[in-house]
Amino acid sequence: MKHLRTVDDVMTHAAMSVDRGTVFKDIVETMRMWNVSALPVLSEDGRVVGVVSEADLLLGEQDTSPDRATTAGQLMTRPAVTVTKEATIRAAARLMARCHLKRLPVVDGDGRLVGVVSRGDLLKVYLRPDADIGTEIRELIMYQLIPHGSAEVHVHVSSGIAYLYGSLPDPALEDVVVRAVGTVPGVVDVKADFTVPAAA
Incomplete structure (x- = not known):
């Protein structure tokens, strides 16, 4: 097994995401299909602009106002907490713990999505x-x-x-x-x- 030092060594490179215009039902269906509890929300040029989670959806569903949020761009939490692929595993673990997150979008130097890293991914180092x-x-x-x-x-x-x-x-x-x-x-x-x- 190679030396596992950075997020790039352990992350999932095939990351599912949605764009700001994705509607409520499609977000739920994507989460169910990929068995995830949150999805990065991308701008037109692939940059991570937020994250929409199950908690965001549940809060949105309780809103009964006429202008209730119905799209990923309206429902998402922003700014997104992200990590670069060059970050160390320890740094990513500290960030997750500090922000009480189960997974982080992984971005390149321009803020574009390149993967997702989860708590389970970070624990691979102990294998x-x-x-x-x-x-x-x-x-x-x-x-x-x-x-x-x-x-x-x-x-x-x-x-x-x-x-x-x-x-x-x-x-x-x-x-x-x-x-x-x-x-x-x-x-x-x-x-x-x-x-x-x-x-x-």
């Missing part, structure tokens, strides 16, 4: 094999964190938990290593047991 995670951790430690030959760090990964042990040339490096390893996609927790040289 990485332990061996892949271990290999990435070893490469991280060897080539980026600790000068070659100055430490002996052993890595074992089980069920996403990274166990690190061995020796470090400087006690201050332990926190650096643990924090960095914790950012490796698929790592659930980090357990470290290092020895360091005694103070002179």
